[in-house]
Amino acid sequence: MEEHHHHSRRSFLQGKAAAETLAKQALEWLESKTALIDRLPSDPALHVRASRRAMACEFAVQYHRADRQAAGDFLDAFDMIEAVEDELTIYRDVSSVVEINRHAAESPVEVNGELFGLLELSLNLFQATKGAFDITSTPLSRVWGFLKRAGRLPDELEITEALSCMGSDQLELSSQDQTIRFLQPGIEINFNSIGKGHALDRVAEQLDEKGIGDYLWHGGSSSILARGRNRASLDECWSIGLRHPLQPECRIAEFHLRNRSLGTAGGATQFLEIDGKKYGHILDPRTGWPATGTYTSTVLAPTAAEADALATAFYVSGVEGAADICSNRPDVGAVLVCPTENDAKIRIHAYNMHSEDWTPSQDWQVSI
Incomplete structure (x- = not known):
């Protein structure tokens, strides 16, 4: 049986316990082969890792062993992630989002500044992506069964009814009063496609206030935030590998992050299979059906x-949507891995990706 060591918070913050516990966690933190992205190996003598489960995934931080005096601050950052989950979750009886969903169709609901900022960003992204990103898609996820990870194939009437209760254009925000109101009954909001990234941004703000830099955060296998320098690397970048969607043992590219974030989306890990046909869990909020035509979508953003939201949006809208956004956002880069006529081959499309951002494998052709 695996042995676990427990330390009080006081002893943890005193140093030795922190270093020993985090070093042990570094060795134990193994990645699933179904992950779309993977971190490249690092020397445990140079890096320390710690992790905690939240938002139905594993959040983890990697930083330098020389900075282990900041272990307590990183523990506080995990507390921040849990606080964000408490605020955004729809899977509990009480949360800020649950209260919005209960009352915003009746009257405006006041929210705090951080949540209002997230609502504004979500609405802006809905407009910029022409509806490919939409935080009101809960009714659609419900009829497909993906909301509770119990997939089912709905009929056309169910999909039509779900679509009639969706649309971020039915959200009314008041910056003066810091409120949200639903313009029709049946609307619900859900931050599943942006919440992990938002939590990492909140963590970065908190660590910045404490003067802490040089670290890499993971939120599951899809959300990454890099700050400062990786002092254990010659190029001082934090390196992340992108796995082949059909051959997960192969890496098709390596991303180099520094003061940037990365999000990735794909349908390989969650899907519904009926009569040999697979229906992915990423749904197109414009049509009501699972998005097709893309294996994985990876986005680099400030x-x-x-990064989280646009990775989902580009997976839904495909290469045309990615090209459109990236043509207007030079600070956003994207890599879409798509199928070809040959089921065994892939096509890689890259937008705003420069040599300092990534190193694609020479085994696959990249369209730019």
Whole structure:
């Protein structure tokens, strides 16, 4: 049986316990082969890792062993992630989002500044992506069964009814009063496609206030935030590998992050299979059906929230949507891995990706 060591918070913050516990966690933190992205190996003598489960995934931080005096601050950052989850979750009886969903169709609901900022960003992204990103898609996820990870194939009437209760254009925000109101009954909001990135951004703000830099955060296998320098690397970047969607043992590219975030989306890990046909869990909020035509969508952006949301949006809208956004956002880069006529081959499309951002494998052709 695996042995676990427990330390009080006081002893943890005193140093030795922190270093020993985090070093042990570094060795134990193994990644699933189904992950779309993977961190490249690092020397445990140079890096320390710690992790905690939140938002139905594993959040983890990697930083330098020389900075282990900041262990307590990183523990506080995990507390921040849990606080964000408490605020955004729809899977509990009480949260800020649950209260919005209960009352915003009746009257405006006042929210705090951080949540209002997230609502504004979500509405802006809905407009910029022409509806490919939409935080009101809960009714659609419900009829497909993906909301409770119990997939089912709905009929056309169910999909039509779900679509009639959706649309971020039915959200009315008042910056003066810091409120949100639903313009029709049946609307619900859900931050599943942006929440992890938002939590990482909140963590970065908290650590910045404490003067702490040089670290890499993971939120599951899809959300990453890098700050400062990786002092254990010659190029001082934090390196992340992108796995082949059909051959997960192969890496098709390596991303180099520094003061940037990365988000990735794909349908390989969650899907519904009926009569041999697979229906992915990422739904197109414009049509009501699972998005098709893309294996994985990876986005580099200034914030983790944007990277998260745009990765989902580009998976839904495909290469045309990615090209459109990236043509107007030079600070956003994207890599879409798509199928070809040959089921065994892939096509890689890259937008605003420069040599300092990534190193694609020479085994696959990249369209730019």
